Amino acid sequence: ETTFSGQLSADMIYRYSRHLLLPSFGVEAQANLLKSSVLVIGAGGLGAPALLYLAACGVGRVGIVDHDVVELNNLHRQMTIKFGQLNTWTMYNSYGFATHTAKCLLQIIHTEAYIGRSKVESAAAACRAINSSVQIVEHKEAFRTSNALEIMRKYDIVVDATDNVPSRYMINDCCVVLGKPLISGAALGLEGQLTVYNYNGGPCYRCLFPTPPPTTACQRCADSGVLGVVPGIIGCLQALEAIKVASAVGEPLSGRMLLLDALSARIRVVKIRGRSLQCEACGENATLTEQKFRDFDYEKFTQSPLSTSPLKLDL
Amino acid sequence: ETTFSGQLSADMIYRYSRHLLLPSFGVEAQANLLKSSVLVIGAGGLGAPALLYLAACGVGRVGIVDHDVVELNNLHRQMTIKFGQLNTWTMYNSYGFATHTAKCLLQIIHTEAYIGRSKVESAAAACRAINSSVQIVEHKEAFRTSNALEIMRKYDIVVDATDNVPSRYMINDCCVVLGKPLISGAALGLEGQLTVYNYNGGPCYRCLFPTPPPTTACQRCADSGVLGVVPGIIGCLQALEAIKVASAVGEPLSGRMLLLDALSARIRVVKIRGRSLQCEACGENATLTEQKFRDFDYEKFTQSPLSTSPLKLDL
Amino acid sequence: MQLTLEFGGGLELLCNSVKIHQVNVGTQAEGMKQLTMKHLLSWVRTNLIKERPEMFMKGDTVRPGVLVLINDCDWELSGQLETVLEEKDVVVFISTLHGG
Amino acid sequence: MQLTLEFGGGLELLCNSVKIHQVNVGTQAEGMKQLTMKHLLSWVRTNLIKERPEMFMKGDTVRPGVLVLINDCDWELSGQLETVLEEKDVVVFISTLHGG
Ligand SMILES: [Zn+2]
Ligand SMILES: [Zn+2]
Numbered sequence A, B: 001e002t003t004f005s006g007q008l009s010a011d012m013i014y015r016y017s018r019h020l021l022l023p024s025f026g027v028e029a030q031a032n033l034l035k036s037s038v039l040v041i042g043a044g045g046l047g048a049p050a051l052l053y054l055a056a057c058g059v060g061r062v063g064i065v066d067h068d069v070v071e072l073n074n075l076h077r078q079m080t081i082k083f084g085q086l087n088t089w090t091m092y093n094s095y096g097f098a099t100h101t102a103k104c105l106l107q108i109i110h111t112e113a114y115i116g117r118s119k120v121e122s123a124a125a126a127c128r129a130i131n132s133s134v135q136i137v138e139h140k141e142a143f144r145t146s147n148a149l150e151i152m153r154k155y156d157i158v159v160d161a162t163d164n165v166p167s168r169y170m171i172n173d174c175c176v177v178l179g180k181p182l183i184s185g186a187a188l189g190l191e192g193q194l195t196v197y198n199y200n201g202g203p204c205y206r207c208l209f210p211t212p213p214p215t216t217a218c219q220r221c222a223d224s225g226v227l228g229v230v231p232g233i234i235g236c237l238q239a240l241e242a243i244k245v246a247s248a249v250g251e252p253l254s255g256r257m258l259l260l261d262a263l264s265a266r267i268r269v270v271k272i273r274g275r276s277l278q279c280e281a282c283g284e285n286a287t288l289t290e291q292k293f294r295d296f297d298y299e300k301f302t303q304s305p306l307s308t309s310p311l312k313l314d315l
Numbered sequence C, D: 001m002q003l004t005l006e007f008g009g010g011l012e013l014l015c016n017s018v019k020i021h022q023v024n025v026g027t028q029a030e031g032m033k034q035l036t037m038k039h040l041l042s043w044v045r046t047n048l049i050k051e052r053p054e055m056f057m058k059g060d061t062v063r064p065g066v067l068v069l070i071n072d073c074d075w076e077l078s079g080q081l082e083t084v085l086e087e088k089d090v091v092v093f094i095s096t097l098h099g100g
Helices: A002-007 A008-015 A027-035 A047-057 A081-097 A119-130 A148-152 A165-179 A230-245 A290-295 A297-304 B002-007 B010-015 B026-037 B047-057 B082-097 B119-130 B147-151 B165-180 B229-247 B291-293 B297-301 C011-015 C037-047 D009-016 D037-047
Strands: A038-040 A059-063 A135-139 A155-158 A182-188 A189-195 A256-261 A266-271 B039-043 B061-065 B137-141 B158-159 B182-188 B191-197 B256-261 B268-269 C002-008 C022-023 C067-069 C092-096 D002-008 D021-025 D066-071 D088-095
Touching: A027 A230, A038 B268, A047 A059, A047 A119, A047 A155, A047 B229, A081 A135, A119 A135, A135 B191, A148 A165, A148 A290, A155 A165, A155 A230, A165 A182, A165 A290, A165 A297, A182 A230, A189 A230, A189 B268, A230 B047, B026 B229, B039 B047, B039 B191, B047 B061, B047 B119, B047 B158, B061 B119, B119 B137, B147 B165, B147 B291, B158 B229, B165 B182, B165 B291, B165 B297, B182 B229, B191 B229, B229 B256, B291 C037, C002 C011, C011 D037, C022 D002, C037 C092, D002 D009, D002 D066, D009 D088, D037 D088
Parallel strands: A038 A059, A038 A155, A059 A135, A155 A182, B039 B061, B039 B158, B061 B137, B158 B182, C002 C092, D002 D088
Antiparallel strands: A182 A189, A189 A256, A256 A266, B182 B191, B191 B256, B256 B268, C002 C022, C067 C092, D002 D021, D066 D088
16 A cells, blocks of 8 residues: 555645545555546536536546537527426327437536536536546537547546437447446436446447437437436436446446436346347457447437437427 | 416426426426425535535525535644554554444535635535525524524425434434424445435334444544545435425335445345334324423433534544 | 336336336236246237337337346346246336436 | 345444355254244354444344344334244345434
């Protein structure tokens, strides 16, 4: 342990002393955290709490990617809703069966003062206010095949906090190409899911989902609601898994998946399949390369747009 | 549903539209939330995230009780630690077997700019920045038998986000006397626990724990570490349970307890006993009254101080 | 055979928004000695799915994006469609979420 | 009898910081027909608790502040010390937390 004595300054010892007092999380783990870097893709409902806790715990460098601006919510400003209509729409929506997009009103990192400004700026300011000693890197752009490798290469661990199907395949493939562990969280309505992909021989996203879901599953449901605290819980759990991977402490949620049902307060951790030999990204005969990744059309593959446009109600 | 149409303004519909789109969380649930009030006792590691999500989701009135000020952490400023000593102390601490106090370095609501100021002020400012339409009530005082009834009476739901044994008994008894549901969370080290007490005929804290733990369990361990994201997760889950109780949606975690083991990423929800007929607070022959509550000495009963003083390392 | 079937991630909307179903799936009438997942899927499609079965199945298996868990284990680990079910098994069908 | 014993909330520190123990608790040698929680507690105290047994037990039961769960149910619901254990039961001993 004394070999790390050079890496924690007196200020750092003071700041992280609560961690250092943990029997199972000592000086070495905190030193690992301080040396590590985490890229959070998406600064919305999942990304906001994940970013706050990653900054607070003392990850050395935290990158934030998002192209969006802070809005009071994502509904079209000009809409007018009357209650009868809203209820009708709610009914409709419950049959609309959304599976792919759920932006979150309650992105706790973004204060009203930042409405209209970049989400990355807003998130970075919040992180710096909590812990000025962490290096925060702002990537104010959409994460696309053209910039993904270049951005992700500089980080050790990736947190997928996005909200659409093509981004999830793209981020997975980029992690496989670059060999980065991927902390994947998702939330919709009152449910949430969490797992760690591409970690230590475990499965990747494509091992579980080789084929994208049918677009009929998402066609008439440009948006669905979400209770903000649900992505809050999943985002915190993503931070926890990233901290465990970064500090090399504990057993990350690889080969297992956490399923949260908020309404019934049921949480289960289930065992999922291992790495698939047939996987087109990470399998035995996979031929995924940086060049192939750059050329792959994820919107075409999933038949869904990378950037989810705000719901426009036509009542 | 239209009976509530008078209660949601156009601005509110806009702000909470993501909730209103949820099939199982509609206009009526949001109207219930807006009419409800929640008291959060403790604005630290558990209270901070709970407060942010309660404010964000549109609870009508949120009260915050805490007497503490924001510190960079709770260790004594003047201490000097050398690594050999720290490791020795960590070893000692792991045998010290702390069960009762764990303040949290990572109280995400409090930014460095607020160091030295009241935690309640800091938390209230953060809540207002996220949602200026929620009424935030500041109680900058310790929660004691002398002021507890008066403060708690004004709220529908209570969140226990404190960090010591006597407070937990005191808050429970006050909730039983006043008939308020109690959302109880706790975190220490890399573990967390959550349940809802005194709800709808379910058990209270004393039904489960009629006798306080022996002080030997806490004697030589004034403090123990905690990984900040663990109370973060539990705090978010406390907000979720408070939202479910306030909006009358879903099944609150009453008669059940959630146990989180962060290191192994295991979460289990277990079935606990029901209300005890012999309970001294809520049982058949209980004689707890407001006057008896005011006169009860919780520090003597638990042999522990209500206010946990910061750890002083004597190395 | 008594089974608990659970639907999540939106799939419950195909079964009248009911998430948990305690069911009794007969095997004798059909002359089957064993109940496999293949049989169960067709039973679910006939008896529980009230609308848009294409959101649940594709061909003789579940549609892409649906995870199947038998007693909290991915059915890939027990043989997928060929898995033989036992009394009181819990089978979960959950649609993967992509929101955030 | 094969049992899984788990310790949490700090109680693992009394058993060399090991949280999960797969154990085989004999009943024949002692001439018992059944294994009750009362027997199990004394077995745990003898075989697993390495230090400060007063942090685990008080009298013939667990100390105040310790929850006992048998197959994820509070032992109050199954008869506390009189509960009869069965093969492969999972017994959890967890100290209640007070931190925040
Ligand atoms: Zn793969
Ligand atoms: Zn009681």
